[in-house]
Amino acid sequence: MNFQEIYSEHSNLVFNLCLHYLQNKEDAQEVAQDVFIKVYDKIHSFKENSSLKTWIYRITINTSLDFIKAKKRNKRIFLYSALQIDDPNRVIHAVNFDHPGVLMEDKESVEKIFQALNKLPVEQKTVVILLRLEQKTQAETADIMLKTIKAVESLFQRAKKNLNTILNENEGL
Amino acid sequence: MKKSSSKKQMEDKLEIFAKIQKVNAPDEMYGNILSILKNRENTTVSMTWIRNAAAAILVLISVESYMLIAGDFKMNQDTTPTIESIIPSSNNLLIYD
Numbered sequence: 001m002n003f004q005e006i007y008s009e010h011s012n013l014v015f016n017l018c019l020h021y022l023q024n025k026e027d028a029q030e031v032a033q034d035v036f037i038k039v040y041d042k043i044h045s046f047k048e049n050s051s052l053k054t055w056i057y058r059i060t061i062n063t064s065l066d067f068i069k070a071k072k073r074n075k076r077i078f079l080y081s082a083l084q085i086d087d088p089n090r091v092i093h094a095v096n097f098d099h100p101g102v103l104m105e106d107k108e109s110v111e112k113i114f115q116a117l118n119k120l121p122v123e124q125k126t127v128v129i130l131l132r133l134e135q136k137t138q139a140e141t142a143d144i145m146l147k148t149i150k151a152v153e154s155l156f157q158r159a160k161k162n163l164n165t166i167l168n169e170n171e172g173l
Numbered sequence: 174m175k176k177s178s179s180k181k182q183m184e185d186k187l188e189i190f191a192k193i194q195k196v197n198a199p200d201e202m203y204g205n206i207l208s209i210l211k212n213r214e215n216t217t218v219s220m221t222w223i224r225n226a227a228a229a230i231l232v233l234i235s236v237e238s239y240m241l242i243a244g245d246f247k248m249n250q251d252t253t254p255t256i257e258s259i260i261p262s263s264n265n266l267l268i269y270d
Contacts, residue, residue: 004203007203007206011198011202011203012195012196012197012198014198015196015197015198015199015202016195016196019196020193029198029199029202029205032198032202033202033205033206033209036206037206037209037210040206040210099193100196101193101194101195101196102192102193102194103192103194106189106192106193109189110189110190110192110193113186113187113189113190128187132187132190132191133190133193135191160183160184160187161183163183163186163187164182164183167186
């Protein structure tokens, strides 16, 4: 399979997964491009221990998480230097929400849940994205995350509990 | 009872994610990727240049080290300062015209 074939088969998957992590079209495109550059560079070292799709899923998840980390770091530096704010976490989670897959009438409620999702630890966030947004089975999710099905199940339960707490806190504000 | 109902509530809230539609990747993305790859290849320094530069740096370091060692050796050979090197020779002749 050459690079063009890999791209045409996986581009929508990668772009949509990036969108779920970043909730912004421009950021998602930037990260998706990075993902395919990594795929191009590493395709020779790809060992067929897992399927190509699973491998691309892992690269996409890691690249998206790295992008979020870098963005948070930059924001923190900017806030400390420019505004001298004591607690930069207050605005770190503010994402310019621009998810083209969300219908206009659902935008407000989906944005609220995404805001809560962004506050979860990365593994819990990934489990929710793979199970609920990507509609993967627990076995597929476990395979992508290199975890047992039991661990995925437990992560999902904790994620739901934390999401509920965060959403209730936000409603109480 | 309360626990299970809050879990159910959360499940219901997460149901909204199923409404999110899949979108197509932007058309320009493949072109962008190819141009990034092309630019990267153009800006990449070839191995020949890297080897030549490394060889040149090694030669410079060797010459520099040789000069330092040779200089030290010369100084070591000639450690006792002569009286002339400490006290400049003076002209003791007094000339009265």
